[in-house]
Amino acid sequence: MQPGLCQLFLVLYGLWMVTARPSEDAAAASPPDDFPSLPPILHPGYFSPDYKGNMIPGLVSSWSPNDPTNVWELSGLREGDIMEDGPKSRNVVSDPESLWADATIPYILEPMFTDAERKTIREGMEMIQKDTCFKFRPFRIGDMDFVYIQGGPTGCWSYVGRQGGGQVVNLQRAGCVYKGVVAHELLHAAGFFHQQSAADRDEYVFVNYTNIQSGNDCRLLCFFLIVRSVFS
Numbered sequence: 001m002q003p004g005l006c007q008l009f010l011v012l013y014g015l016w017m018v019t020a021r022p023s024e025d026a027a028a029a030s031p032p033d034d035f036p037s038l039p040p041i042l043h044p045g046y047f048s049p050d051y052k053g054n055m056i057p058g059l060v061s062s063w064s065p066n067d068p069t070n071v072w073e074l075s076g077l078r079e080g081d082i083m084e085d086g087p088k089s090r091n092v093v094s095d096p097e098s099l100w101a102d103a104t105i106p107y108i109l110e111p112m113f114t115d116a117e118r119k120t121i122r123e124g125m126e127m128i129q130k131d132t133c134f135k136f137r138p139f140r141i142g143d144m145d146f147v148y149i150q151g152g153p154t155g156c157w158s159y160v161g162r163q164g165g166g167q168v169v170n171l172q173r174a175g176c177v178y179k180g181v182v183a184h185e186l187l188h189a190a191g192f193f194h195q196q197s198a199a200d201r202d203e204y205v206f207v208n209y210t211n212i213q214s215g216n217d218c219r220l221l222c223f224f225l226i227v228r229s230v231f232s
Contacts, residue, residue, distance in 0.1 A: 038166070039143070039144050039165055039166055041166035041167070042165030042167070043083075043085060043163045043164075043165065044168050045170065053154065055076075056075060056076050056153075059074045059155075060156065061175045063175050071175055072157070072176075075156055076155065077157050079193075081155065081158065081185065081188070082188060082193070083158060083168075083170075097162075097164075098160075098162050098191060099162060102135075103133045104135045105134060105136050105186075106136075106137055106143040106146040107136055107138065107146060108146060108148050108149065109121065109149050110148070112150075113151055113177075120177050120178065120182065121149060121171070123179040123182070124179040124180070124186060125186060127179060127180070127183040128187060132190075136186070145162055145164060145165060145166075146166050146167075147189050148166050148167065148169070150168055150169070150170055150171070151171055151176075151177070153172055153174075156171060156172060156175070156176035156181055156184075156185055157169075157170050158189045159189060160189075160191060160192070161190070169185050169186060169188075
Protein backbone atom coordinates (compact mmCIF):
# COMPACT_ATOMS: atom_id res chain seq x y z
CA MET A 1 0.00 0.00 0.00
CA GLN A 2 1.31 3.42 -0.92
CA PRO A 3 2.27 5.72 2.02
CA GLY A 4 -0.48 8.22 1.21
CA LEU A 5 -3.17 5.53 1.03
CA CYS A 6 -1.86 3.95 4.23
CA GLN A 7 -2.17 7.25 6.10
CA LEU A 8 -5.68 7.80 4.71
CA PHE A 9 -6.68 4.30 5.82
CA LEU A 10 -5.38 4.92 9.36
CA VAL A 11 -7.27 8.21 9.60
CA LEU A 12 -10.54 6.66 8.38
CA TYR A 13 -10.09 3.67 10.71
CA GLY A 14 -9.49 5.99 13.65
CA LEU A 15 -12.63 7.97 12.84
CA TRP A 16 -14.63 4.75 12.59
CA MET A 17 -13.36 3.60 16.00
CA VAL A 18 -14.38 6.90 17.60
CA THR A 19 -17.87 6.94 16.09
CA ALA A 20 -18.61 3.22 16.25
CA ARG A 21 -17.46 2.55 19.80
CA PRO A 22 -20.28 3.23 22.29
CA SER A 23 -19.49 5.83 24.89
CA GLU A 24 -19.25 4.92 28.57
CA ASP A 25 -22.40 6.92 29.21
CA ALA A 26 -24.25 5.21 26.39
CA ALA A 27 -23.41 1.90 28.03
CA ALA A 28 -24.84 3.23 31.25
CA ALA A 29 -28.04 4.28 29.50
CA SER A 30 -28.61 0.90 27.89
CA PRO A 31 -26.39 -2.04 28.95
CA PRO A 32 -25.17 -4.20 26.05
CA ASP A 33 -27.15 -7.32 25.22
CA ASP A 34 -24.17 -9.54 26.05
CA PHE A 35 -24.09 -8.41 29.69
CA PRO A 36 -24.92 -11.16 32.16
CA SER A 37 -28.25 -10.57 33.81
CA LEU A 38 -28.07 -7.40 35.86
CA PRO A 39 -28.43 -7.59 39.63
CA PRO A 40 -32.10 -7.19 40.47
CA ILE A 41 -33.55 -3.80 41.32
CA LEU A 42 -34.48 -4.71 44.87
CA HIS A 43 -35.80 -1.25 45.70
CA PRO A 44 -38.10 -0.05 42.90
CA GLY A 45 -40.17 2.18 45.17
CA TYR A 46 -43.06 1.57 47.55
CA PHE A 47 -46.28 3.53 47.28
CA SER A 48 -48.76 3.34 50.15
CA PRO A 49 -52.47 2.77 49.45
CA ASP A 50 -53.22 6.46 50.06
CA TYR A 51 -50.58 7.65 47.57
CA LYS A 52 -52.23 10.10 45.17
CA GLY A 53 -50.67 8.63 42.06
CA ASN A 54 -53.31 10.08 39.75
CA MET A 55 -52.45 13.64 40.79
CA ILE A 56 -48.65 13.60 41.04
CA PRO A 57 -47.72 13.50 37.32
CA GLY A 58 -49.83 16.57 36.55
CA LEU A 59 -48.58 18.54 39.54
CA VAL A 60 -44.95 17.83 38.67
CA SER A 61 -45.27 18.37 34.91
CA SER A 62 -46.96 21.75 35.42
CA TRP A 63 -44.22 22.95 37.78
CA SER A 64 -41.98 25.82 36.68
CA PRO A 65 -38.56 26.84 38.06
CA ASN A 66 -40.21 30.19 38.84
CA ASP A 67 -42.73 28.59 41.21
CA PRO A 68 -42.29 29.36 44.93
CA THR A 69 -42.16 25.65 45.87
CA ASN A 70 -39.51 23.07 44.98
CA VAL A 71 -40.65 20.45 42.49
CA TRP A 72 -39.54 17.59 44.75
CA GLU A 73 -42.06 18.76 47.34
CA LEU A 74 -44.87 17.69 44.98
CA SER A 75 -44.10 13.97 44.79
CA GLY A 76 -46.34 12.94 47.67
CA LEU A 77 -43.76 11.06 49.75
CA ARG A 78 -42.14 11.71 53.13
CA GLU A 79 -40.81 15.26 53.08
CA GLY A 80 -41.95 15.30 49.47
CA ASP A 81 -39.37 13.09 47.77
CA ILE A 82 -37.89 10.54 50.18
CA MET A 83 -38.77 6.98 49.22
CA GLU A 84 -38.97 4.14 51.75
CA ASP A 85 -39.70 0.43 51.44
CA GLY A 86 -42.91 0.31 53.42
CA PRO A 87 -44.10 2.12 56.52
CA LYS A 88 -41.24 0.85 58.73
CA SER A 89 -38.16 1.60 56.68
CA ARG A 90 -34.76 1.58 58.37
CA ASN A 91 -33.14 4.78 59.57
CA VAL A 92 -30.36 5.22 57.05
CA VAL A 93 -28.71 8.05 59.01
CA SER A 94 -27.59 5.65 61.75
CA ASP A 95 -26.70 2.74 59.46
CA PRO A 96 -23.03 2.63 58.32
CA GLU A 97 -23.92 -0.13 55.86
CA SER A 98 -25.78 2.49 53.85
CA LEU A 99 -22.52 4.11 52.76
CA TRP A 100 -21.28 3.62 49.19
CA ALA A 101 -17.91 1.88 48.84
CA ASP A 102 -15.18 4.41 48.06
CA ALA A 103 -17.91 7.07 47.83
CA THR A 104 -18.56 5.79 44.30
CA ILE A 105 -22.09 5.33 42.97
CA PRO A 106 -22.55 3.13 39.89
CA TYR A 107 -25.57 4.09 37.81
CA ILE A 108 -27.70 3.01 34.88
CA LEU A 109 -29.83 5.46 32.92
CA GLU A 110 -33.16 4.21 31.66
CA PRO A 111 -33.03 4.11 27.84
CA MET A 112 -36.09 6.37 27.49
CA PHE A 113 -34.04 9.49 28.33
CA THR A 114 -33.10 11.62 25.33
CA ASP A 115 -29.55 12.77 24.67
CA ALA A 116 -30.43 16.22 26.01
CA GLU A 117 -31.92 14.73 29.18
CA ARG A 118 -28.89 12.49 29.72
CA LYS A 119 -26.67 15.56 29.35
CA THR A 120 -28.69 17.35 32.05
CA ILE A 121 -28.44 14.32 34.34
CA ARG A 122 -24.67 14.22 33.87
CA GLU A 123 -24.52 17.93 34.71
CA GLY A 124 -26.36 17.19 37.96
CA MET A 125 -23.79 14.53 38.76
CA GLU A 126 -20.99 16.97 38.02
CA MET A 127 -22.47 19.47 40.48
CA ILE A 128 -21.98 16.87 43.22
CA GLN A 129 -18.61 15.60 42.06
CA LYS A 130 -17.19 19.11 41.86
CA ASP A 131 -17.72 19.92 45.53
CA THR A 132 -17.85 16.55 47.31
CA CYS A 133 -15.93 13.28 47.48
CA PHE A 134 -18.73 11.38 45.71
CA LYS A 135 -18.15 10.00 42.25
CA PHE A 136 -20.65 8.63 39.74
CA ARG A 137 -19.68 6.09 37.11
CA PRO A 138 -21.61 3.85 34.70
CA PHE A 139 -22.55 0.37 35.86
CA ARG A 140 -19.93 -2.35 35.36
CA ILE A 141 -20.18 -6.10 35.36
CA GLY A 142 -19.81 -7.22 38.96
CA ASP A 143 -21.46 -4.18 40.56
CA MET A 144 -23.99 -5.46 43.07
CA ASP A 145 -25.14 -2.05 44.31
CA PHE A 146 -26.20 0.62 41.86
CA VAL A 147 -28.67 3.40 41.15
CA TYR A 148 -31.17 2.92 38.35
CA ILE A 149 -32.25 6.36 37.14
CA GLN A 150 -35.67 6.16 35.57
CA GLY A 151 -38.16 8.71 34.24
CA GLY A 152 -41.48 7.29 35.42
CA PRO A 153 -44.57 9.50 35.94
CA THR A 154 -44.33 9.48 39.75
CA GLY A 155 -42.46 12.73 40.40
CA CYS A 156 -38.93 13.29 41.70
CA TRP A 157 -37.80 10.91 44.44
CA SER A 158 -35.00 8.78 45.84
CA TYR A 159 -34.09 6.50 48.69
CA VAL A 160 -31.61 7.88 51.21
CA GLY A 161 -28.26 6.08 51.15
CA ARG A 162 -27.23 2.73 49.68
CA GLN A 163 -30.03 0.20 50.07
CA GLY A 164 -28.26 -2.93 48.83
CA GLY A 165 -28.78 -4.14 45.28
CA GLY A 166 -30.32 -1.94 42.62
CA GLN A 167 -32.31 1.07 43.81
CA VAL A 168 -34.37 3.53 41.82
CA VAL A 169 -33.96 7.28 41.58
CA ASN A 170 -36.99 8.62 39.74
CA LEU A 171 -36.76 11.76 37.62
CA GLN A 172 -40.10 12.28 35.93
CA ARG A 173 -39.18 13.48 32.47
CA ALA A 174 -41.78 16.23 32.55
CA GLY A 175 -40.77 18.35 35.54
CA CYS A 176 -37.73 16.74 37.18
CA VAL A 177 -34.94 16.78 34.60
CA TYR A 178 -33.19 19.95 35.74
CA LYS A 179 -29.58 19.68 36.88
CA GLY A 180 -30.37 21.12 40.31
CA VAL A 181 -33.23 18.67 40.81
CA VAL A 182 -31.02 15.81 39.59
CA ALA A 183 -28.31 16.79 42.08
CA HIS A 184 -30.89 17.02 44.89
CA GLU A 185 -32.20 13.50 44.32
CA LEU A 186 -28.75 12.00 43.81
CA LEU A 187 -27.60 13.56 47.10
CA HIS A 188 -30.41 11.62 48.77
CA ALA A 189 -29.11 8.45 47.10
CA ALA A 190 -25.64 9.34 48.39
CA GLY A 191 -27.01 9.42 51.95
CA PHE A 192 -28.21 12.94 52.72
CA PHE A 193 -31.53 13.88 54.27
CA HIS A 194 -33.00 17.36 53.92
CA GLN A 195 -31.21 19.84 56.15
CA GLN A 196 -34.32 20.46 58.25
CA SER A 197 -34.13 16.77 59.24
CA ALA A 198 -30.38 16.57 59.88
CA ALA A 199 -29.21 15.74 63.39
CA ASP A 200 -27.19 18.98 63.53
CA ARG A 201 -29.91 21.09 61.96
CA ASP A 202 -30.10 23.71 64.70
CA GLU A 203 -26.41 24.54 64.25
CA TYR A 204 -27.17 25.84 60.76
CA VAL A 205 -30.88 26.54 60.43
CA PHE A 206 -33.31 28.65 62.44
CA VAL A 207 -36.87 27.38 62.08
CA ASN A 208 -39.52 30.08 62.48
CA TYR A 209 -42.45 27.90 63.46
CA THR A 210 -44.94 30.73 63.01
CA ASN A 211 -44.28 30.54 59.26
CA ILE A 212 -44.88 26.80 58.91
CA GLN A 213 -48.00 25.97 56.94
CA SER A 214 -50.71 24.19 58.88
CA GLY A 215 -50.24 20.43 58.68
CA ASN A 216 -46.52 20.62 57.91
CA ASP A 217 -45.24 21.18 61.44
CA CYS A 218 -44.51 17.49 62.00
CA ARG A 219 -42.75 17.34 58.67
CA LEU A 220 -40.18 19.76 60.06
CA LEU A 221 -40.10 18.60 63.67
CA CYS A 222 -41.05 14.95 64.22
CA PHE A 223 -38.42 13.25 62.09
CA PHE A 224 -35.76 15.67 63.30
CA LEU A 225 -36.47 14.64 66.89
CA ILE A 226 -36.16 10.96 65.92
CA VAL A 227 -32.85 11.52 64.15
CA ARG A 228 -31.45 13.67 66.97
CA SER A 229 -32.40 11.04 69.56
CA VAL A 230 -30.22 8.49 67.72
CA PHE A 231 -27.13 10.67 68.23
CA SER A 232 -27.88 12.08 71.67
